Amino acid sequence: MTSKRSLIRRATAVAAAATAAVVLAACGGNGDGNGSGSAHDGHGSSASPSGSPSASAPARQGDxxxxxxxxxxxxxxxxxxxxxxxxxxxxxxxxxxxxxxxxxxxxxxxxxxxxxxxxxxxxxxxxxxxxxxxxxxxxxxxxxxxxxxxxxxxxxxxxxxxxxxxxxxxxxxxxxxxxxxxxxxxxxxxxxxxxxxxxxxxxxxxxxxxxxxxx
Known part of the structure; x- marks a missing residue:
């Protein structure tokens, strides 16, 4: 009985560990995806404001x-x-x-x-x-x-x-x-x-x- 209980506990622990690994991998994948998306969006957003003044500055200087x-x-x-x-x-x-x-x-x-x-x-x-x-x-x-x-x-x-x-x-x-x-x-x-x-x-x-x- 003790031996069977030990095997069951080990199997449960392994299954739990495997499930946790899958969840962590999924979270990590989403986080990286969001991080990449955020960085890309942030770059796009920062480029737009900085692009606008540079485009409008010559107009102000040349009016x-x-x-x-x-x-x-x-x-x-x-x-x-x-x-x-x-x-x-x-x-x-x-x-x-x-x-x-x-x-x-x-x-x-x-x-x-x-x-x-x-x-x-x-x-x-x-x-x-x-x-x-x-x-x-x-x-x-x-x-x-x-x-x-x-x-x-x-x-x-x-x-x-x-x-x-x-x-x-x-x-x-x-x-x-x-x-x-x-x-x-x-x-x-x-x-x-x-x-x-x-x-x-x-x-x-x-x-x-x-x-x-x-x-």
Missing amino acids: HNAADAAFAQGMIPHHRQAVEMAGLAAARADSAEVKKLAEEVEKAQDPEIKTLSGWLTSWGEQVPATGEGHGGHTMSGMMTAEEMTQLAASSGKAFDTAFLQLMVKHHEGAVAMARTEQADGTYRPAKDMAAAIITSQSAEIARMNALLGRS
Whole structure:
């Protein structure tokens, strides 16, 4: 009896061990399968997010073109000269309306110079040096050095007339540059600024022509 019981116990133990081995093998197989699947899925998931920025980064870097850079590089010295002209009005103008217009020009264009400079820096483009393009030979409507000297030497009503005449010409040049940006540029903020320049400076041209008795 003892011998038979021992044999039965051994057989039961062997069967239990075999069953356990099968279960463990099955679990191990599922675990490996899931692990492989998880690793594959994880790789796929991580590749997708990392792939998206790399695909979108060039679009962010390239959403400006040569026309946008030319607009910014041309408008900076153009605005600088307008601000310089406007700065003369406080001490030289006779008309309160001319002084007010000059203040508005300076208030509007000085911040735009900073914005345009910031764009060029972010694009890796050169920001025009102070005084660059001042000769009036490169941008539409720019005053020559001689015209600027004559304006600075005038005062009273003579200054008012010269200022208005020169600023009309200057604004017309800026509007032309802005229209080129709208037609050829791709950088949305620059195109929006161009639209604002066309609207505001066209209105100022009408005001100045009225002050000159042209309307």
